[in-house]
Amino acid sequence: MAKEFARTDRVGDFLKKELSLLIQREMRDPRVGMVSITDVEVTRDLSYAKVFVTFMGVEGEEAIAEGVKVLNGAAGYLRSLLSKTHRMRTTPKIKFLYDKSVSQGSYLSGLIDRAVSDDRRDDEE
DSSP: OOOOOOHHHHHHHHHHHHHHHHHHHHOOOTTTOEEEEEEEEEOTTSSEEEEEEEEETOOSHHHHHHHHHHHHHTHHHHHHHHHHHSOOSSOOEEEEEEOTHHHHHHHHHHHHHHHHHHHHHHHHO
């Protein structure tokens, strides 16, 4: 028998999909740039949602902090758009957080590639 998803998982997937569309279509702030939503965690009572994001083409702690600040400033607006377009009993309060896993993964991948190339070079010598 297949494992069924919890309601919080379904709501998290729904929020991930809808917020990515809303940010793409409705956000006009140039400080945000290209945003990728990596995960959404919803509390059991569906009243709060943590939205983990990464920024494409943005480097530096200050730019990332500014992007998260802008998204958190627009969280109420995005929540109101969600509540108008879809009938949910409660629309979760949204908090955006930066997801470091993508940048850490690329950093570790670079380290692995460098170690492999060093090993090949040592074997050739």
